[in-house]
Amino acid sequence: xxxxxxxxxxxxxxxxxxxxxxxxxxxxxxxxxxxxxxxxxxxxxxxxxxxxxxxxxxxxxxxxxxxxxxxxxxxxxxxxxxxxxxxxxxxxxxxxxxxxxxxxxxxxxxxxxxxxxxxxxxxxxxxxxxxxxxxxxxxxxxxxxxxxxxxxxxxxxxxxxxxxxxxxxxxxxxxxxxxxxxxxxxxxxxxxxxxxxxxxxxxxxxxxxxxxxxxxxxxxxxxxxxxxxxxxxxxxxxxxxxxxxxxxxxxxxxxxxxxxxxxxxxxxxxxxxxxxxxxxxxxxxxxxxxxxxxxxxxxxxxxxxxxxxxxxxxxxxxxxxxxxxxxxxxxxxxxxxxxxxxxxxxxxxxxxxxxxxxxxxxxxxxxxxxxxxxxxxxxxxxxxxxxxxxxxxxxxxxxxxxxxxxxxxxxxxxxxxxxxxxxxxxxxxxxxxxxxxxxxxxxxxxxxxxxxxxxxxxxxxxxxxxxxxxxxxxxxxxxxxxxxxxxxxxxxxxxxxxxxxxxxxxxxxxxxxxxxxxxxxxxx
Numbered sequence: 001x002x003x004x005x006x007x008x009x010x011x012x013x014x015x016x017x018x019x020x021x022x023x024x025x026x027x028x029x030x031x032x033x034x035x036x037x038x039x040x041x042x043x044x045x046x047x048x049x050x051x052x053x054x055x056x057x058x059x060x061x062x063x064x065x066x067x068x069x070x071x072x073x074x075x076x077x078x079x080x081x082x083x084x085x086x087x088x089x090x091x092x093x094x095x096x097x098x099x100x101x102x103x104x105x106x107x108x109x110x111x112x113x114x115x116x117x118x119x120x121x122x123x124x125x126x127x128x129x130x131x132x133x134x135x136x137x138x139x140x141x142x143x144x145x146x147x148x149x150x151x152x153x154x155x156x157x158x159x160x161x162x163x164x165x166x167x168x169x170x171x172x173x174x175x176x177x178x179x180x181x182x183x184x185x186x187x188x189x190x191x192x193x194x195x196x197x198x199x200x201x202x203x204x205x206x207x208x209x210x211x212x213x214x215x216x217x218x219x220x221x222x223x224x225x226x227x228x229x230x231x232x233x234x235x236x237x238x239x240x241x242x243x244x245x246x247x248x249x250x251x252x253x254x255x256x257x258x259x260x261x262x263x264x265x266x267x268x269x270x271x272x273x274x275x276x277x278x279x280x281x282x283x284x285x286x287x288x289x290x291x292x293x294x295x296x297x298x299x300x301x302x303x304x305x306x307x308x309x310x311x312x313x314x315x316x317x318x319x320x321x322x323x324x325x326x327x328x329x330x331x332x333x334x335x336x337x338x339x340x341x342x343x344x345x346x347x348x349x350x351x352x353x354x355x356x357x358x359x360x361x362x363x364x365x366x367x368x369x370x371x372x373x374x375x376x377x378x379x380x381x382x383x384x385x386x387x388x389x390x391x392x393x394x395x396x397x398x399x400x401x402x403x404x405x406x407x408x409x410x411x412x413x414x415x416x417x418x419x420x421x422x423x424x425x426x427x428x429x430x431x432x433x434x435x436x437x438x439x440x441x442x443x444x445x446x447x448x449x450x451x452x453x454x455x456x457x458x459x460x461x462x463x464x465x466x467x468x469x470x471x472x473x474x475x476x477x478x479x480x481x482x483x484x485x486x487x488x489x490x491x492x493x494x495x496x497x498x499x500x501x502x503x504x505x506x507x508x509x510x511x512x513x514x515x516x517x518x519x520x521x522x523x524x
Contacts, residue, residue: 050125050196051146052084054100055154056107056117074154077147124150124196128180138193153194158307174303175507186505187403187474206306210250210340211297239370240297241514251293253339254450254515258288259524261332261352262412263498270435271428272354272416274519282436285519288411291445292516296369305452305510312346312456312485321347323458325488329499331409340512347455347486351407351501353390353511354417354448357424365447369511390451390509400495401461401487402475404502405509407453413498415519418446445516454508455501456485465494474504 055074075083079094083102086092092100100107106116126146127138141149145162152160153173162169168183171192182188244251262285273282326347333350342348355364368390390405399406408414419427419436421444426436459476469475476484485508489500503509 050123050140051143051150052080053122053124053147053150053154053196054080054083054119055122056119074151077144077151080147080151122197124194126150127193127195129191129193149194158310172304172307172507174307175300185474185477186507207297207302208340211295241369242295242297244293244295248293250295250339250513251290253336254293254513255290257333257336257350257450258290258411258515258517260336261410262287262524263410270433271426272412272418272519273426273436274521275436275439275441276521283521284412285415285521287520287522287524288415289518289520290515291518294514294516296512296514298369301510304507305454308505308507309343309346309348309454312454313343316346316456321345321457323347323460323488325460325490326458329490333409342452347458349409349453349455351409351451351453352411352414352448353405353407353451353509354414354427356417356419356427356447357421358419359424363447365449365511365514368449369514390506390511398471399502400465400467401470401489401500401502402504403473404487404504405506407451407501407503407509408498409501410498411448414448415446418448421446441518445518447514447516449511450513450515452510452512453501453503454485455488455503456508457483459484459487461487461489461494463492463494465489476504 053074074080075094082094083092083100086102088102090102092102094100094107097109097111098107099110100119106118108114108116124146126141126149128141130137130139140146141162145164148162149160149171152171158174159170159172162171162180169180170183171180172178178192178194180190180192270282272284274285275281276283331349331351333352338350340350342350355368357363416428419425419429420438420442422438422442423436425434426438427433459479461470469478472478476487485503485505487500487502487504489496489502491498
């Protein structure tokens with residue numbers, strides 16, 4: 001027949017809808033089992049879990065096979081719903097002067113029935129993880145919400161907004177894995193899955209210009225692959241590390257930045273010191289010598305940062321985000337002309353984060369930047385946190401300002417949190433840090449991160465410091481006079497030696513450079 005009904009059915013077994021497992025493929029599904037397009041809950045009740053999404057071909061030679069860049073144009077949710085509810089032989093008015101012949105499987109203009117466009121039906125299912133991190137408790141969204149998600153996803157939008165039980169949520173398609181985030185408290189996150197064929201092709205994502213030599217075609221992001229690949233496949237290509245030459249402009253900038261952002265005095269003893277073969281023993285360094293700089297190209301972390309930045313740019317367009325505290329005492333990192341520009345209109349800036357090896361086998365910086373999606377380590381929760389880069393979701397609420405990502409505009413402050421690469425001591429980790437016993441300089445360099453950070457609207461902590469108001473998952477939620485994106489605490493009457501900068505959404509930080517350095521007692 002000339003008129004063919006191009007109906008694409010799933011090329012998978014519905015019994016294996018949640019087939020890759022999360023976070024590990026061998027973990028069993030414990031609360032839902034999907035069979036032939038229906039979901040069976042633990043109480044034995046069943047209902048249809050998938051939606052039928054319709055799209056028309058706006059090319060000239062449609063085929064039955066899915067092709068990566070086929071120009072299939074998805075219908076809006078209301079049109080897909082109308083077509084789905086219509087009888088099999090009905091002709092449906094789909095608006096804009098077009099009708100859809102469901103029996104024959106094509107659309108055409110009312111005034112010209114010979115201009116046909118083939119239509120494809122795809123069975124899709126969107127699910128969210130209703131359990132904890134290691135749980136397989138995936139639940140389908142309501143059909144109305146699935147249609148909203150699918151339209152945004154097929155239209156190459158970075159996210160879609162949903163209202164569930166009066167709460168506003170945003171589903172991010174370009175995170176790995178896809179995630180549903182509560183807009184009021186961004187530390188509340190659930191993983192999301194989409195099962196079904198892609199309706200439209202995938203567009204490359206813009207990467208920073210200084211990522212020269214980065215192959216966009218290799219790192220085009222397909223959220224669907226986040227559950228089709230095994231953990232090993234995901235982690236093997238998630239990051240690319242590029243070593244910068246010592247005469248590179250960015251290398252030289254980072255060297256200046258480290259030495260221009262050193263504060264004297266008030267550094268905690270036993271932390272971040274350098275061995276001195278004289279009666280004074282261990283002392284705080286006066287300068288840092290950069291030995292190596294690695295540019296971190298992680299597509300998953302960059303995408304979530306890129307989308308969060310665009311979100312802030314749209315939200316605060318035309319608004320002033322001036323902060324009185326920063327006007328009086330600007331960030332130390334802003335005093336060095338940046339080799340890589342940032343958007344100061346939304347308080348985007350460069351900040352340090354100190355971390356390092358936990359043991360011979362584990363290094364926090366490696367885990368943060370590697371893009372390892374999953375781990376079978378017994379330290380699963382720690383490793384899972386690092387799969388999101390610098391994540392506030394798994395941070396301790398015992399910090400002075402709650403569970404967030406702590407950053408510094410002083411390299412000397414970040415250095416306090418960098419352990420000795422030989423004995424793994426000599427850093428601030430808990431209330432009673434252990435002194436490094438090594439009597440010689442370590443054979444391996446120290447390492448810290450230089451990160452992009454989106455501070456947005458900044459909340460300045462008032463004095464006096466009240467720990468009961470601050471030691472919680474996200475203390476910014478208790479602030480009623482406005483919406484804030486980050487927290488700034490200044491030393492003074494507060495029990496602080498140096499400024500604290502905290503964000504509570506890991507998507508607001510991108511760990512772009514790994515800096516390997518030596519501590520020195522010589523002046524810079």
